[in-house]
Amino acid sequence: MAKRITIDPITRIEGHLRIDCEVDNGKVTKAWSSGQMWRGIEKILEGRDPRDAWECTQRICGVCTTVHAIASVRAVENALNMEVPLNAQYIRNMIIAAHGIHDHIVHFYHLAALDWVDIVSATKADAKKTAQLAESLSDWHLNSYANMKAVQDKLKSFISSGQLGVFANGYWGHPAMKLSPEVNLLAAAHYLQAFDVQRKANQIVSTLGAKTPHVQNLAVGGVANTINMDSQSTLTLERLMLVKTAIDELESFIKNAFLIDVGAIGSFYADWTQYGSGITNYLSAPDMPMDTKGTVFEMPGGYIKGGDLGTYKAITSFNDEYFKQGVAESSKHSWYEGSEPLHPFKGETEPNYTDWQEEGKYSWVKSPTFHGEPAQVGPLANVLCMAAAGHEPTTRYLNGVLGTVKALIGVDLPLTALHSTIGRHAARAIRTGVLYESLKNQWQALVDNIGKGDVDTFNQPEFPKGEIQGFGFHEAPRGILSHWVTIDNGRIKNYQCVVPSTWNAAPRNADDVPGPYEAALLGNPVADPEKPLEVLRTVHSFDPCLACAIHLHDDEQNEIIRVKAL
Amino acid sequence: MNTLLLGVGNILLQDEGVGVRVVEEFQRRYLIPEGLDVLDGGTSGIDLLHHIANREHLIIVDAVKTGDPPGTVIRLGGDKVPAFFRQKITPHQLGISDVLAVATLRDEHPKNIVLIGIVPLTMETGLELSTAIAAKLDTLIDRVLEELEARGLAPEPIANGDAAA
Numbered sequence: 001m002a003k004r005i006t007i008d009p010i011t012r013i014e015g016h017l018r019i020d021c022e023v024d025n026g027k028v029t030k031a032w033s034s035g036q037m038w039r040g041i042e043k044i045l046e047g048r049d050p051r052d053a054w055e056c057t058q059r060i061c062g063v064c065t066t067v068h069a070i071a072s073v074r075a076v077e078n079a080l081n082m083e084v085p086l087n088a089q090y091i092r093n094m095i096i097a098a099h100g101i102h103d104h105i106v107h108f109y110h111l112a113a114l115d116w117v118d119i120v121s122a123t124k125a126d127a128k129k130t131a132q133l134a135e136s137l138s139d140w141h142l143n144s145y146a147n148m149k150a151v152q153d154k155l156k157s158f159i160s161s162g163q164l165g166v167f168a169n170g171y172w173g174h175p176a177m178k179l180s181p182e183v184n185l186l187a188a189a190h191y192l193q194a195f196d197v198q199r200k201a202n203q204i205v206s207t208l209g210a211k212t213p214h215v216q217n218l219a220v221g222g223v224a225n226t227i228n229m230d231s232q233s234t235l236t237l238e239r240l241m242l243v244k245t246a247i248d249e250l251e252s253f254i255k256n257a258f259l260i261d262v263g264a265i266g267s268f269y270a271d272w273t274q275y276g277s278g279i280t281n282y283l284s285a286p287d288m289p290m291d292t293k294g295t296v297f298e299m300p301g302g303y304i305k306g307g308d309l310g311t312y313k314a315i316t317s318f319n320d321e322y323f324k325q326g327v328a329e330s331s332k333h334s335w336y337e338g339s340e341p342l343h344p345f346k347g348e349t350e351p352n353y354t355d356w357q358e359e360g361k362y363s364w365v366k367s368p369t370f371h372g373e374p375a376q377v378g379p380l381a382n383v384l385c386m387a388a389a390g391h392e393p394t395t396r397y398l399n400g401v402l403g404t405v406k407a408l409i410g411v412d413l414p415l416t417a418l419h420s421t422i423g424r425h426a427a428r429a430i431r432t433g434v435l436y437e438s439l440k441n442q443w444q445a446l447v448d449n450i451g452k453g454d455v456d457t458f459n460q461p462e463f464p465k466g467e468i469q470g471f472g473f474h475e476a477p478r479g480i481l482s483h484w485v486t487i488d489n490g491r492i493k494n495y496q497c498v499v500p501s502t503w504n505a506a507p508r509n510a511d512d513v514p515g516p517y518e519a520a521l522l523g524n525p526v527a528d529p530e531k532p533l534e535v536l537r538t539v540h541s542f543d544p545c546l547a548c549a550i551h552l553h554d555d556e557q558n559e560i561i562r563v564k565a566l
Numbered sequence: 567m568n569t570l571l572l573g574v575g576n577i578l579l580q581d582e583g584v585g586v587r588v589v590e591e592f593q594r595r596y597l598i599p600e601g602l603d604v605l606d607g608g609t610s611g612i613d614l615l616h617h618i619a620n621r622e623h624l625i626i627v628d629a630v631k632t633g634d635p636p637g638t639v640i641r642l643g644g645d646k647v648p649a650f651f652r653q654k655i656t657p658h659q660l661g662i663s664d665v666l667a668v669a670t671l672r673d674e675h676p677k678n679i680v681l682i683g684i685v686p687l688t689m690e691t692g693l694e695l696s697t698a699i700a701a702k703l704d705t706l707i708d709r710v711l712e713e714l715e716a717r718g719l720a721p722e723p724i725a726n727g728d729a730a731a
Binding site: 041043044056059060061062063065106110154158163165166192195198199202212213214 | 576577578606607608609610611612613614615616664667668670671672691692693
């Protein structure tokens with residue numbers, strides 16, 4: 001008989017997400033994804049100066065600060081048909097790349113890995129064997145026996161203290177946990193080391209952005225960094241060299257730990273290439289503009305239909321009509337008025353809460369479509385589009401991960417194995433490698449351009465009388481993000497953000513077609529409905545981020561998760 | 567560098583952002599003395615790890631829900647702070663409780679933690695504090711000053727600091 005599971009909220013994500021599943025014979029047969037928060041934050045922007053919008057939008061979420069800032073300045077620049085100085089593009093691109101690297105590392109090690117890695121099991125490992133395995137996989141300098149032993153002792157004393165802290169609420173000992181104690185210890189060691197590595201990436205953002213967590217250097221028309229190789233208060237050679245050092249330090253971890261770990265853990269969970277594909281229409285934005293107009297991009301993006309890379313159609317500029325005309329959002333199953341899909345420029349946000357209705361409205365998230373179809377977004381979409389476009393670094397890192405799997409289990413995984421839960425993790429690591437190369441290239445492009453005597457970083461925006469509209473997109477860590485703005489006499493009249501998790505966490509659309517989370521969960525195994533670890537694996541593989549709204553400390557509600565099996 | 571004054575919260579949700587507003591106002595009114603760092607943490611999680619790591623003193627200002635009437639100011643110290651943060655429900659991927667737990671795991675936990683909290687009146691979408699909570703900014707800043715003075719830190723007022731507010 002079918003059982004119902006409600007997981008509310010899903011933890012180790014940003015925002016409040018509820019997932020309901022119907023489970024029959026150990027498999028998910030139906031799923032519903034429900035965003036449990038209403039933001040309406042765009043309303044704050046109405047009537048404000050478009051030059052200030054980015055400072056507000058970067059407060060939407062504690063994780064995606066810079067990405068909303070970038071999309072916002074691009075949207076306003078698009079409305080004004082502005083060009084952005086080359087130096088400003090390169091500086092922004094470096095912030096984008098460094099933030100993306102930081103975000104992907106934190107997601108894999110600190111948010112998602114605990115679905116696959118059993119921390120308690122790691123305490124039972126033979127640390128010598130762990131070190132041998134680690135040293136056979138790569139020459140990462142912290143893979144020695146001494147390091148593995150120290151990590152294991154640390155975990156033992158931490159767990160025996162009774163305060164599990166960050167490791168509380170894990171499904172330790174769950175039958176779906178398949179790694180040997182030795183591999184668990186290896187992953188745990190890199191989990192700990194990754195805290196230092198993510199900081200290196202963040203240092204790049206703070207050096208260029210003047211501050212973290214909220215950057216201060218953006219401006220509609222460019223960046224506020226002034227370049228002067230002699231002055232202390234500006235972007236100097238010394239600061240650029242600091243950035244270069246941090247870039248070099250990231251390289252080793254990305255290549256010798258992250259990419260290897262994803263290949264190794266993926267090998268032990270190769271059955272998870274069979275689950276979690278769901279929607280195989282993939283949408284991603286080109287990014288890292290290399291010219292002032294946004295027509296040449298270092299990282300390509302576009303649209304793939306039905307998982308067939310031959311259908312790839314590129315998005316080619318910041319004015320791309322194919323993208324601009326393709327986006328619509330339906331509220332048929334969302335707690336808003338109306339049901340017909342509307343273009344973001346015509347978007348409405350009038351709440352109509354009805355309670356959770358299986359066949360009716362059940363989410364605060366709208367359901368977006370691209371030319372009438374649901375689309376999956378995120379690193380997998382990005383990697384597949386870049387591979388389809390023949391992007392060399394992407395192909396190289398992709399082959400590297402597939403090579404690790406082949407070396408470990410002797411299996412030649414086809415590209416189609418990526419359409420899966422584990423494939424999304426592999427794609428995130430591959431994209432991190434690509435972002436590292438981009439970061440290095442952008443740094444060099446900036447230094448070369450300054451060397452030519454160009455120190456421009458800003459073009460003054462001028463707002464015309466009357467109404468103008470613009471859109472800005474950005475390939476953020478969780479996928480394509482777009483901001484849509486209508487400006488009237490220099491003031492914001494309407495503002496809409498179509499965020500990556502709106503695409504992925506979408507409820508059923510106007511044609512009642514399920515969204516990517518919902519579709520990906522179908523056929524997903526569930527060994528124990530009381531401990532639905534496998535459901536979390538697939539949902540976490542998307543890196544959900546339901547734009548943070550509430551942060552209040554509450555000592556009245558102690559219930560952390562409701563896992564209800566009916 | 568031994569003491570961190572950290573304001574947290576979401577400024578897009580009115581009183582939810584009171585911790586950030588206190589820190590902003592503090593920076594408008596006072597010169598930051600040596601030995602003190604002041605940070606607007608927004609709604610960040612893991613980004614805060616290296617800011618709080620190995621601090622002698624961590625003073626957090628935040629909105630808190632205690633069941634007391636709106637505007638009630640509370641102070642929690644010692645072990646009660648991590649315990650308090652553990653009880654709360656957080657919609658964040660890694661909230662402050664998790665970041666403190668990671669600091670413990672890494673042997674970087676701040677030695678002394680104090681939480682100055684205030685019960686919010688409204689958390690509707692909006693950039694402004696409610697009038698009732700805005701009226702408590704002076705009280706909150708006084709409480710922060712008391713904590714700093716108890717730690718031997720005496721921030722000097724900026725001339726005409728109030729005028730800039």
